Amino acid sequence: DEVIKKIAAGEVVERPYSVVKELVENSLDAKAQNINVYIEEGGLGKIVVEDDGIGISHEELPDALLRHTTSKIASFDDLYYLESFGFRGEALYSIAAVSKISIKSRVRGENNGYELIAHAGEVINLTEVGMAYGTVVTVSDLFFNTPARKKFLKSGQTEAGLIRQFIEKIAILYPGVKFTLFIDGKKIYSSAGIQEQLGLLTRFWGLEKGNLLTLEEKLGEGFFIKGGIALPPAGKPHRKLQVFAVNKRLVRSGILTKAIDDAYESLLPNGLKPLVFLEVVVPGTWVDVNVHPQKLEVKFMDEQKIYLDVRTIIRNKLVNAKN
């Protein structure tokens, strides 16, 4: 049983970055307006994600650590809820299995919050606490009971860098939410939370606004693309080249990568890659549900259609901009 728990956890919780990603997605699911992330020792010492979302009620708090019982699919509206990625109710369960976790939460209308503490998935305590509305999840000593996994991790700096990049990307995707990231006690990043996507994007890439070609197109019923493309500043190799989101989740997509590459065909000097932030919204039924357990790579039911539509719209934009 212990072993099964740890193996299951490994699928979802590969590294500190995956913990941050799952916790931040939960905060977004809870409709938070402000999300603060604190990392210590690259996340192995401590990860705290604090939000002002709807919270978890006293009665439901112990259930948050149970597997598959908490799926809230029915309560999300169409655009937000993604049948493609599913809410599988196993993130907190998996994180709890390989750490010491505290979940504090207070729902609107309650005079106080409650804190649930568990070590290696075993509940230790549930007590009343004073706190603001929302949820604070603290994950300490990640992988303390799976030393092999801990050993496998790269430096804390690598991990902190990954986490920072994730926060910057998700902030661009949700410009109405204010994200703040603290690493080892220092405030490293803060987004505006004022719907200013373009500003966040140019800051992400270190570009002037004028150098960005913006995209915002309706391609069909429930089918939109939005974002920006640009050329990298001369002589600067760029690590944050291409960011894709499908239905409000950051994803990898071979077909979107190819659509962009081919749209630029013969418009760029050899070897030069454009900077791309592309958000695609499609009807839920267009996305292939059963692809990657980590929900990173997305596949469309009709890959060819997505490829052609995206390539065409971007190609036209580029050609028009040139003339």
Ligand code: ADP
């Ligand atoms: P899932 O998100 O797939 O439902 P999780 O294990 O990530 O599963 O979370 C379990 C449940 O705990 C969620 O469905 C939600 O009800 C609750 N929850 C987790 N984090 C938060 C949060 N930050 N705010 C409000 N509710 C939360």
Ligand code: MG
């Ligand atoms: Mg979740």
